[in-house]
Amino acid sequence: MTTVLQHPAYEEERLQRVAEQLPCRELQAGMLLSLMGEPQHYSYPSIFIYGHRASGKSHVMHVLLKELELPHATVSCVECISVTLLFEQVLLSFFGCDAASLLPRSPSLSDFVRVYRQQCSHSPAKETRYIVMEKAELLRDTDANLLPALLRLQELVEDNVTVILLSEIVWDKFRPNTGCFEPLVLNFPDYSKGELQQILSQDRHPSYSAEFYSSYINILLGVFYSVCRDLRELRHLAALNFSKFCEPLAEGKVKETDTHKLWRNIEPHLKRAMQTVYLREVSSLQWEQMQQMEEKETGALRGLSAHTHVELPYYSKFLLIAAYLASYNPARTDKRFFLKHHGKIRKTKFLKKNEKTSNHLLGPKPFALDRLLAIFYSVVDSRIAPTASIFSQISSLVTLQLLTQVSHDDQLDAPKYKCAVSMDFICAISRTVNFDIVKYLYDFL
Amino acid sequence: MSTSSVSKGCFVFKPSAKKRKTLSPKDYFSDGCEGAENSDVRFKLCQDLWDKIKTDTEVLQDELNRKILDSLLDFTRKCSSTRQHSDWALQMRASEIPTAALVLGVNVPDHDMTFQSLSELLQQSVTPHVASVQAKECGALKHLMKRVLERLMDTVVAVDDDEEEAAEQTNGQVHKSVHCSLNTLCDWYNTVTKKSNSGTPGKKRSSPVKDEQQQPPVVVIFKDLEAFNPRVLQDFILICSRYIDRLPLMFIFGIATSPSTIQHMLPHSVSSLLCIELFQSLSCTQHLATVIDKLILTNDFPFKLNSKVMQVLISIFLYHDFSVRNFIKGVQLALLEHFHSQPLSVLCCKKKDAQLNVMQLSHRNLERIKQLPSFKRYIEKQEPQEQASLLNDDTHLKEVCKKLIKDLHKYHKNYYPILSCLHTLTSSLPRYPLGKQIRELHLTCLEKNVWENEDYQSAMKLLKMLAKDELITLLQRCAEILQPVKSKKIKEALVHLEELLAKLKQLDTAAAAETSPTVEETITSPMKNLQKKTDLFQLQKTLLEMNESRRSKKLSPFEVLRNEALDFIDDLVKKHLSPPESHTLNEVCYYSSSATVRRHLNATPRTCIQAALSSPYYYLQNENLKTEDGSVSNAAPDICIAYKLHLECGRLINLCDWLEAYSTVVSAAEGNDPDSDNFGKVDDVKHARFIRAVSELEFLGFIKSTKQKTDHVARLTWGGC
Ligand SMILES: Nc1ncnc2c1ncn2[C@@H]1O[C@H](COP(=O)(O)OP(=O)(O)OP(=O)(O)O)[C@@H](O)[C@H]1O
Numbered sequence A: 001m002t003t004v005l006q007h008p009a010y011e012e013e014r015l016q017r018v019a020e021q022l023p024c025r026e027l028q029a030g031m032l033l034s035l036m037g038e039p040q041h042y043s044y045p046s047i048f049i050y051g052h053r054a055s056g057k058s059h060v061m062h063v064l065l066k067e068l069e070l071p072h073a074t075v076s077c078v079e080c081i082s083v084t085l086l087f088e089q090v091l092l093s094f095f096g097c098d099a100a101s102l103l104p105r106s107p108s109l110s111d112f113v114r115v116y117r118q119q120c121s122h123s124p125a126k127e128t129r130y131i132v133m134e135k136a137e138l139l140r141d142t143d144a145n146l147l148p149a150l151l152r153l154q155e156l157v158e159d160n161v162t163v164i165l166l167s168e169i170v171w172d173k174f175r176p177n178t179g180c181f182e183p184l185v186l187n188f189p190d191y192s193k194g195e196l197q198q199i200l201s202q203d204r205h206p207s208y209s210a211e212f213y214s215s216y217i218n219i220l221l222g223v224f225y226s227v228c229r230d231l232r233e234l235r236h237l238a239a240l241n242f243s244k245f246c247e248p249l250a251e252g253k254v255k256e257t258d259t260h261k262l263w264r265n266i267e268p269h270l271k272r273a274m275q276t277v278y279l280r281e282v283s284s285l286q287w288e289q290m291q292q293m294e295e296k297e298t299g300a301l302r303g304l305s306a307h308t309h310v311e312l313p314y315y316s317k318f319l320l321i322a323a324y325l326a327s328y329n330p331a332r333t334d335k336r337f338f339l340k341h342h343g344k345i346r347k348t349k350f351l352k353k354n355e356k357t358s359n360h361l362l363g364p365k366p367f368a369l370d371r372l373l374a375i376f377y378s379v380v381d382s383r384i385a386p387t388a389s390i391f392s393q394i395s396s397l398v399t400l401q402l403l404t405q406v407s408h409d410d411q412l413d414a415p416k417y418k419c420a421v422s423m424d425f426i427c428a429i430s431r432t433v434n435f436d437i438v439k440y441l442y443d444f445l
Numbered sequence B: 001m002s003t004s005s006v007s008k009g010c011f012v013f014k015p016s017a018k019k020r021k022t023l024s025p026k027d028y029f030s031d032g033c034e035g036a037e038n039s040d041v042r043f044k045l046c047q048d049l050w051d052k053i054k055t056d057t058e059v060l061q062d063e064l065n066r067k068i069l070d071s072l073l074d075f076t077r078k079c080s081s082t083r084q085h086s087d088w089a090l091q092m093r094a095s096e097i098p099t100a101a102l103v104l105g106v107n108v109p110d111h112d113m114t115f116q117s118l119s120e121l122l123q124q125s126v127t128p129h130v131a132s133v134q135a136k137e138c139g140a141l142k143h144l145m146k147r148v149l150e151r152l153m154d155t156v157v158a159v160d161d162d163e164e165e166a167a168e169q170t171n172g173q174v175h176k177s178v179h180c181s182l183n184t185l186c187d188w189y190n191t192v193t194k195k196s197n198s199g200t201p202g203k204k205r206s207s208p209v210k211d212e213q214q215q216p217p218v219v220v221i222f223k224d225l226e227a228f229n230p231r232v233l234q235d236f237i238l239i240c241s242r243y244i245d246r247l248p249l250m251f252i253f254g255i256a257t258s259p260s261t262i263q264h265m266l267p268h269s270v271s272s273l274l275c276i277e278l279f280q281s282l283s284c285t286q287h288l289a290t291v292i293d294k295l296i297l298t299n300d301f302p303f304k305l306n307s308k309v310m311q312v313l314i315s316i317f318l319y320h321d322f323s324v325r326n327f328i329k330g331v332q333l334a335l336l337e338h339f340h341s342q343p344l345s346v347l348c349c350k351k352k353d354a355q356l357n358v359m360q361l362s363h364r365n366l367e368r369i370k371q372l373p374s375f376k377r378y379i380e381k382q383e384p385q386e387q388a389s390l391l392n393d394d395t396h397l398k399e400v401c402k403k404l405i406k407d408l409h410k411y412h413k414n415y416y417p418i419l420s421c422l423h424t425l426t427s428s429l430p431r432y433p434l435g436k437q438i439r440e441l442h443l444t445c446l447e448k449n450v451w452e453n454e455d456y457q458s459a460m461k462l463l464k465m466l467a468k469d470e471l472i473t474l475l476q477r478c479a480e481i482l483q484p485v486k487s488k489k490i491k492e493a494l495v496h497l498e499e500l501l502a503k504l505k506q507l508d509t510a511a512a513a514e515t516s517p518t519v520e521e522t523i524t525s526p527m528k529n530l531q532k533k534t535d536l537f538q539l540q541k542t543l544l545e546m547n548e549s550r551r552s553k554k555l556s557p558f559e560v561l562r563n564e565a566l567d568f569i570d571d572l573v574k575k576h577l578s579p580p581e582s583h584t585l586n587e588v589c590y591y592s593s594s595a596t597v598r599r600h601l602n603a604t605p606r607t608c609i610q611a612a613l614s615s616p617y618y619y620l621q622n623e624n625l626k627t628e629d630g631s632v633s634n635a636a637p638d639i640c641i642a643y644k645l646h647l648e649c650g651r652l653i654n655l656c657d658w659l660e661a662y663s664t665v666v667s668a669a670e671g672n673d674p675d676s677d678n679f680g681k682v683d684d685v686k687h688a689r690f691i692r693a694v695s696e697l698e699f700l701g702f703i704k705s706t707k708q709k710t711d712h713v714a715r716l717t718w719g720g721c
């Protein structure tokens, strides 16, 4: 099954070591090796690798470049808040820090190319140099000519250099509409269940047998595979729950081989983990502490999303209610709800053809400040002066993300807002001020 | 001034330093202050009081925050210590960034103080590396990075494509600036920790405690998480997680709403990089309750607020902002206003000082005392002879004032303990007839005689139904409240109360034999039922029933004692909880101008503008503008006339008609003959004045141009005449 990697330019032994570290990625690694060719030869100018999270892109590149001792620079695009950092890191890893300091302030792409050429005329590449760009999808948001330039950097700097882009997104979403040099595209498929089993089983606990750990991974995958295939996450979960798995063993209740009993012990625990730690409702630290506590005590710990209650000043509550009504009721129905003597107007009278669908399904609609205040004054039970603090409460609600401002910040005249809270939330708020909001909602008429 | 220069030029003469006298707060205080002769004394008193209030509240705040800060500190210590271990599980599992989600409530203005003390505590006891950032200074990722780096490393950080920065750089800071990346931070961290390690040579690393000190965490505090741009935050976390092996980072999220916002802001792929633990702070209403306890319901401060002012401050808190800081600011405002506007506030200080100050009162101030409503009432009650001597003999008046001040202090001394006794008794009753919070009861007492209040009477009725053990615990708590009070009256009351308690307890042993348990039950059970039933009708019905059953039955010894105890309480209330207005010289200590406080703290810009436009006399004080019926005189400024006319229009206003009407009004003001041909004719000047008035109205936001109809503008306000 293990087809050992083969390449004339490198020693068997080395390739063997690479292969050991890259289980289930032999095919991709072999492909890459043959693309890269012999070190002193020129390689293809740019390679684009895509695959889901934790599919081993960075890992494979790292192992290959490290083990084969090839000159390379690895840059993460999230980190490059300005292109300077990118240029600097590349120059630094290839030519040392003197080269990096040659860049002017706020360098342009041509500055980079100039410095690069100048440097490589002193120290031309004996072996292919590699630039690995992680999270390359972020390159799309930068300067429009950066990506096309990187794709044909080899040509621009006249050096034996290859750019490798790693991304979670397919190449089609990258291609600029002006066209560009097409890189070689390589896909890293998701790991199958069997492959995950094989990879995860490798990091066994030193004091337990390989079979024992493997059976643990098997159980873990049985529970989690349907919801999570992220290798990193699975490894994390495996580490968090292993001590619980070993518990009956330590107490001497079962033997290592008694998989069924072990399964019976761990399965409910893993199910609980799926609803808590996995969703980050409970932190891993708390989870570990919970494992040491008695079963019944753990019930008290509530997850993050259980805390939704927000205490608000009285008028803020009404402002929020008014905003909710303004967002979910059509403006022309305001008369029906807020005028004292509206007479009996039936819902059918309002109903327009396209409005059969519930407003709640369509989501909140923007409304103007005037309308918000008009509704506010009619729902709040006492007479209140339009004080400055009423208005400042509106902006507080915006900073708290309970309202969102739709119009631009600069627009002082007639700003528009949207209500950003859920039905449950607003019902809970209305209950605290004895306001029956459902009676005022067009959808529930 | 002359110069010895021979050349022509422009010379600047700076005014000499001596002439430029900066005004001190004291000068501001005495400026335009009522009764200036003793303003210095008042200023001093005011200042001292405020200083005391300020330090007291700060201490209180620290105490309240202590618990949550302690647990936070524990968390940071725990996080930085677990990192040092090395075992299999720790190696395998993803290294998450420890994150404390600190839920602080929506009273954002108060948070600053909490964060201030938090970062100070952290710096003192956990790590020197603490940086706090606010959303408004971090619009983009690079700004966030820059702020974090700058605050941690204490240097200038260059963000390349920033022009302002470039300008700054030219001022000779080029060498100091560093690159804005976490790599720089790592390098810096390594040198810093190494430096501090080499500082203690020779000693070998022995204890884990020592180890922890060598790897102090780097804490980043996000003060207002909700306001951050989610993208910026996500990217920052992604970057940080790449360095977590090299840099022991830690986050603190300040959350105003609820912890679930974290999940709204961060996708699973990012939140899985964090190890989030929740910390809930005291709710702001509880916070206010403690502040009121320490600041208002205490004998420590001679300065008092009357019921209206209290009401204003509390309603601003409950209705508008939930901010304790603003509440204290409100108290400060009232304090300043009181000492500024009331010359007799010299007497608003400790008893001894007040009595001294009475002796210093000038004749004018003694006249002021005679004018006080409460003092007038006092005089009326005196014998004619005494009246005369009070009015004519200043020395006698001073003596009387001394005594009255003493009485006022005594009243305060007794008021607060009795108030909290009454609160203890009534706050356990169903439906809280006198309010759940002590401040509500305090407000009722300030307003009028509580005992005439209907709710008070129903509370007393409910108390008369208490079972024995309940009554005993409540009375015991009252006794505890009265215990530390050093006042003769209260001491007497305490003795009596303890006697009653003793009798009640004796009943326990003595009556156990004779009273059958069924009787006991009939006494307790209706009360228990009451607690469950909360609708008013039921409550009244049961009350009636119980009254009747009581009348028909002979009172048991317990019931007799219970009535005695409650009558005693009632007596105490009547004696000590009378409203301050009924006490002579209360004006000295009580600040009562609620309108001023409201005007300052809860401004109404819109009403001011409307008032200015509809009655210009109010602000301009020009006799010509005075009108009786609230109409606008036609001599008023153009904008007022235009405003008045626009009120008569509908949503859309025809500019042409408006101009006609305006021109007619203005012509009348000019005294033109209404019958002449020229009357109301639009000339260029009037036209220009009209256009100016209209554009001013547009600027103030009353109208705006509209595309719906040509030659029309739209009104932006509702209502009219
Ligand atoms: N074939 C494999 N054998 C052993 N470990 C692997 C393998 N593939 C991935 N891993 C491990 O899984 C983790 C995630 O892999 P890696 O960082 O390469 O994912 P990625 O594809 O770069 O993900 P992302 O798109 O998020 O950057 C790494 O810690 C790596 O060690």
Ligand SMILES: [Mg+2]
Residues within 6 Å of the ligand: A057, A058, A059, A134, A135, A166
């Ligand atoms: Mg990667």
